[in-house]
Amino acid sequence: MYPSEEETKLWVALNRSQRIIYKAIDARLKEEGLPPLRWYDVLWELERTDGAGLRPFVLESKLLFEQSNLSRLIHRMVLSALIEEQKFDGDGRGKVLQITQKGRQTRQQMWEIYGPLIQRHIGRASCTFDRAVVAGALESLID
Amino acid sequence: MYPSEEETKLWVALNRSQRIIYKAIDARLKEEGLPPLRWYDVLWELERTDGAGLRPFVLESKLLFEQSNLSRLIHRMVLSALIEEQKFDGDGRGKVLQITQKGRQTRQQMWEIYGPLIQRHIGRASCTFDRAVVAGALESLID
DNA sequence: GAAATGTAGATGAATATGCATCTATGTAAT
DNA sequence: ATTACATAGATGCATATTCATCTACATTTC
Numbered sequence: 001m002y003p004s005e006e007e008t009k010l011w012v013a014l015n016r017s018q019r020i021i022y023k024a025i026d027a028r029l030k031e032e033g034l035p036p037l038r039w040y041d042v043l044w045e046l047e048r049t050d051g052a053g054l055r056p057f058v059l060e061s062k063l064l065f066e067q068s069n070l071s072r073l074i075h076r077m078v079l080s081a082l083i084e085e086q087k088f089d090g091d092g093r094g095k096v097l098q099i100t101q102k103g104r105q106t107r108q109q110m111w112e113i114y115g116p117l118i119q120r121h122i123g124r125a126s127c128t129f130d131r132a133v134v135a136g137a138l139e140s141l142i143d
Numbered sequence: 144m145y146p147s148e149e150e151t152k153l154w155v156a157l158n159r160s161q162r163i164i165y166k167a168i169d170a171r172l173k174e175e176g177l178p179p180l181r182w183y184d185v186l187w188e189l190e191r192t193d194g195a196g197l198r199p200f201v202l203e204s205k206l207l208f209e210q211s212n213l214s215r216l217i218h219r220m221v222l223s224a225l226i227e228e229q230k231f232d233g234d235g236r237g238k239v240l241q242i243t244q245k246g247r248q249t250r251q252q253m254w255e256i257y258g259p260l261i262q263r264h265i266g267r268a269s270c271t272f273d274r275a276v277v278a279g280a281l282e283s284l285i286d
Numbered sequence: 287g288a289a290a291t292g293t294a295g296a297t298g299a300a301t302a303t304g305c306a307t308c309t310a311t312g313t314a315a316t
Numbered sequence: 317a318t319t320a321c322a323t324a325g326a327t328g329c330a331t332a333t334t335c336a337t338c339t340a341c342a343t344t345t346c
Contacts, residue, residue, distance in 0.1 A: 003262040006274045011164075011261050013281035018161040019207055020285050021154075057324060064162055069303055071326060093311045093324040118154050119146040121284060129280040131149045137272040138156035141264060142163050200294060212333055214296060219332095236294040236341045 014138070021121045028117060034110050039077065043107040046083060046099035053096040055088065082106055157281070164264045171260060177253050182220065186250040189226060189242035196239040198231065225249055 003011070026037045041063050046054055060070050074097065077083045082103035088094035099107070122131070146154070169180045184206050189197055203213050217240065220226045225246035231237035242250070265274070 001262060002258040003266060006278065007261060007265045010274045010278040010281070011265050013278040014157070014161050014265075015165070016207075017281040017284045018157050022158070023207070055324085064159070064166070066304060067325075068305075068327080071324095072302080075326090088324095091312070091324075093309095095325080115145040118150060119144060122150040122154050122157075123146060129276060129283075131153045133272060134277050134280045135149065135153040135156040137277045138153070138160040140272075141160045198294085209334065210295075211297080211335080214294095215332080218296090231294095234294075234342075236339095238295080 024121070025114060025117045029110060029113055032109075032113055034113065035080070035082075035106065037114070038073070039082070040107065040110050040114060042073070042077065043082060043099060043103050043110070046097055047104060047107055051098075053086065053098040055094055055096060057094075059097070077103075167264070168257060168260045172253060172256055175252075175256055177256065178223070178225075178249065180257070181216070182225070183250065183253050183257060185216070185220065186225060186242055186246050186253070189240055190247060190250055194241075196229065196241040198237055198239060200237075202240070220246075 022037065029035070029037060042059060045059060045062060056070055056074060057067075059065065060067055063070075065073070074083065074085070078085060081100055084098050084100055086096045086098060088096045165180065172178065172180060185202060188202060188205060199213060199217060200210075202208065203210055206213075208216070217226065217228070221228060224243055227241050227243055229239045229241060231239045
């Protein structure tokens with residue numbers, strides 16, 4: 001019923017490592033005058049669709065956003081001209097999000113900071129473990 | 144310079160697993176009418192000191208809080224009577240935080256929900272990996 | 287011991303988040 | 317077709333978080 005010592009340690013390490021690395025990257029992006037890390041995910045998902053765009057509710061489940069939170073984030077990103085909204089023909093309630101040219105540029109600039117930091121934080125650790133195994137382990141924690 | 148496929152996958156898995164599990168536990172605590180998960184950490188650190196109490200700035204670094212954020216969280220927890228503040232004699236600027244009896248009770252109630260959820264999320268995963276190895280790997284990511 | 291610098295913690299203002307609810311549209315049932 | 321229910325997204329309000337700054341005390345330097 002209650003977790004073992006090892007289970008608890010894993011949970012604590014999971015939290016600490018994620019939080020520390022995430023904060024470090026986010027802080028660095030801010031230093032560079034770039035948008036927060038969370039915006040990157042949106043830009044990347046949109047860029048990956050290669051012109052097809054995405055519905056907000058799809059982004060919501062892909063990226064684990066609260067609905068209202070995403071709604072307002074989209075608004076801010078539209079104001080920043082990184083994405084744009086189009087009517088969705090198949091459903092009067094819906095809209096489709098597209099990345100703009102500026103959005104692509106910004107994502108690229110962010111990646112130039114973000115990528116190397118992933119490398120440094122994740123890749124620099126001692127190679128006494130197999131990253132694929134750890135990644136697989138973490139993925140298996142998600143139901 | 145840029146991360147490999149595997150490094151990126153580990154980073155994504157780290158984020159997703161932490162976020163999903165954390166949210167699930169936090170949501171469950173709220174359902175039970177208990178305080179948010181972050182409060183647990185504070186209560187636990189204070190309870191562990193066994194009467195000695197802790198200075199806010201120590202909690203801040205232990206638990207990775209923003210200073211102003213912790214300051215206000217402490218205020219809310221004092222209002223909820225889960226902790227109390229005492230003057231710190233050695234330094235006129237400082238204070239010491241103590242857990243109250245109600246705080247102990249609340250931490251216990253939270254653990255009755257929290258503990259089994261850690262067990263379920265972390266312990267239930269297939270045993271194809273050694274939890275200690277994964278925990279060690281994650282710890283090694285922290286500089 | 288006066289002045290400069292550093293540190294603990296609080297606070298106003300801006301921003302972000304979560305929750306509940308609302309509007310508008312869509313789908314199903316009768 | 318009308319009624320009932322479901323879903324996409326927006327929004328008011330309360331709360332939480334961050335940033336910059338402020339106050340009070342401590343420490344160091346000269």
